[in-house]
Amino acid sequence: MNRPVPPFSAGQPLFETRPFMLKPGELTPGITALEYFQRRIDLASRLQSSSIAIVIGTSVQFASGSVFYPFQQNNDLYYLSGWNEPDSVLVIEKPDSNLENVLFHLIVPPKEPHVEQWEGQRTGVQGAIDIFNADESEDTYRVATHLEKLIKRNSNIYVDLNKNTSHAKSLSNTFQSFFNIGTNSKYSTIEGVIEANSTGKTVKRLSHLITDMRAIKSEAELKVMRKAGQISGRAYNQAYAKRFVTERTLHAFLEYRFIAGGCDKSAYIPVVATGANSLCIHYTRNDDAMYNDEMVLVDAAGSLGGYCADISRTWPNSGKFTGPQADLYQAVLNVQKDVIDQCTESAKLSLQDLHDLSVQYFKRELKNVGFGDLSTSDVTKLYPHYIGHNLGLDVHDCPNYARTAKLKAGQVVTVEPGIYVPDDLQYPVHFRNIGIRIEDDIAVGVNDYTNLTIEAAKEIVDIERVAEVGVTTPLEDEVLEVF
Numbered sequence: 115m116n117r118p119v120p121p122f123s124a125g126q127p128l129f130e131t132r133p134f135m136l137k138p139g140e141l142t143p144g145i146t147a148l149e150y151f152q153r154r155i156d157l158a159s160r161l162q163s164s165s166i167a168i169v170i171g172t173s174v175q176f177a178s179g180s181v182f183y184p185f186q187q188n189n190d191l192y193y194l195s196g197w198n199e200p201d202s203v204l205v206i207e208k209p210d211s212n213l214e215n216v217l218f219h220l221i222v223p224p225k226e227p228h229v230e231q232w233e234g235q236r237t238g239v240q241g242a243i244d245i246f247n248a249d250e251s252e253d254t255y256r257v258a259t260h261l262e263k264l265i266k267r268n269s270n271i272y273v274d275l276n277k278n279t280s281h282a283k284s285l286s287n288t289f290q291s292f293f294n295i296g297t298n299s300k301y302s303t304i305e306g307v308i309e310a311n312s313t314g315k316t317v318k319r320l321s322h323l324i325t326d327m328r329a330i331k332s333e334a335e336l337k338v339m340r341k342a343g344q345i346s347g348r349a350y351n352q353a354y355a356k357r358f359v360t361e362r363t364l365h366a367f368l369e370y371r372f373i374a375g376g377c378d379k380s381a382y383i384p385v386v387a388t389g390a391n392s393l394c395i396h397y398t399r400n401d402d403a404m405y406n407d408e409m410v411l412v413d414a415a416g417s418l419g420g421y422c423a424d425i426s427r428t429w430p431n432s433g434k435f436t437g438p439q440a441d442l443y444q445a446v447l448n449v450q451k452d453v454i455d456q457c458t459e460s461a462k463l464s465l466q467d468l469h470d471l472s473v474q475y476f477k478r479e480l481k482n483v484g485f486g487d488l489s490t491s492d493v494t495k496l497y498p499h500y501i502g503h504n505l506g507l508d509v510h511d512c513p514n515y516a517r518t519a520k521l522k523a524g525q526v527v528t529v530e531p532g533i534y535v536p537d538d539l540q541y542p543v544h545f546r547n548i549g550i551r552i553e554d555d556i557a558v559g560v561n562d563y564t565n566l567t568i569e570a571a572k573e574i575v576d577i578e579r580v581a582e583v584g585v586t587t588p589l590e591d592e593v594l595e596v597f
Contacts, residue, residue: 125199125236128245134594141196143419144338144597147247150196153327157194158208158216160323165270167320168261169194170304171202184379189507190324192420197246199223199237201254203304205264217249221260224253258307265311272320275305322514329504329512330524335421336557339505339526340566341596342418343425343555345375347569348587349416350427354577355584357433361386361400361410368414376593377416381423382509384414388431392549393534395499406432409439411549415567418596422509424528425567426553433581438544440574442533445479446550447572449531453501457521457529457556457563465517465527469501472531480533484542496535502528505555525558526566 120131129136139146169191175183191204205219225238242251252260349371358364365386387397388404392411415423476493504511505526530553535545555566
């Protein structure tokens with residue numbers, strides 16, 4: 115077929131330019147312009163009158179010289195707008211108590227043909243209005259004057275700038291190259307613009323307001339996360355059916371399967387740890403050989419439309435569990451399933467409660483396989499990490515959301531118990547140098563839950579069966595239309 119000619123160019127996929135990726139009305143895969151509008155109104159409802167909320171985007175980061183990392187937007191800015199281009203600022207202005215008067219400002223890089231020839235197309239100032247529904251838009255070279263105007267006409271400023279953190283400092287310096295500093299050095303950073311114009315104003319932190327919103331997923335978000343989990347889970351089953359000689363090849367295979375199945379990319383740098391390498395929780399070297407008498411612990415998943423899946427599985431390199439491997443694996447799996455059963459709003463438990471339960475369950479399970487009576491401190495030596503975390507646009511989503519808060523319907527949490535047995539005389543010899551982690555993504559309901567990553571087989575009989583005969587699900591390769 116012939117490529118259709120889009121009516122305009124843009125700096126990120128849109129329905130008009132990538133109709134196989136998005137549906138009419140969507141700004142990003144699965145998420146409509148209307149939902150982004152509703153998110154901004156929701157945030158505005160949490161602000162005082164005569165307020166602006168400023169969200170500073172990120173720039174392209176460089177590894178060395180002109181070698182750059184893949185661009186990662188500030189996820190709060192992305193959550194509120196769907197805008198996924200660098201060097202941008204989002205401002206929500208609430209002049210009074212009437213939410214119909216809320217204004218959405220986007221300050222973005224202008225269209226510049228010479229730059230776009232080298233770096234790719236931009237959506238530009240007019241596109242921010244026409245496509246992303248900004249009420250007002252300005253180009254980044256005028257960010258200082260535009261922010262100055264907004265600050266002066268409002269009494270309250272919500273922004274996340276903290277001089278005591280290196281992260282915040284890097285954000286405040288993001289757009290330094292766009293300022294015409296002249297004789298006013300205070301305008302060399304966004305932080306300087308705010309400080310120079312905030313006398314008599316109230317400056318408040320913004321992140322906790324957005325965190326409370328991001329922690330509870332909409333139906334559209336859950337649908338995107340379910341698809342990312344489904345694609346990623348099927349990739350694991352395809353990996354079970356193969357025999358790999360090196361960690362790096364398994365790493366590459368899974369990343370290929372995530373993308374070929376319809377994800378945009380890997381959600382994070384994968385862990386592929388065979389044998390004793392699995393005792394390192396975040397082992398990412400992935401450069402060892404894989405031996406048939408060992409198991410491999412994998413923590414890897416794909417990302418779709420910015421939303422992450424997060425899966426861990428452990429299986430024997432040979433395709434068949436030995437007796438000790440099966441015993442310890444089943445102990446971890448029993449703990450995981452018992453914790454998952456508690457992931458409902460009606461259970462009135464928090465992540466902290468779930469973690470405490472997992473420690474108690476491990477005491478039972480480890481005793482059953484021959485570890486004896488273990489204290490809580492004994493268990494934490496073998497299980498040194500937390501039971502899980504929130505999941506969404508970030509792998510460790512909403513890190514400031516309280517672990518002691520009771521789970522709510524719409525929240526997505528990971529459940530990932532693990533046991534890591536060192537080569538130590540105090541532990542049974544047949545379990546030493548074995549690390550096992552099993553992780554799924556659970557969408558909390560009122561009286562039930564949904565396992566978003568259920569496709570990835572985890573029962574011993576299922577893993578061994580797939581390893582022996584392969585997968586029965588038809589292979590989806592180079593998927594264009596994901597939904």
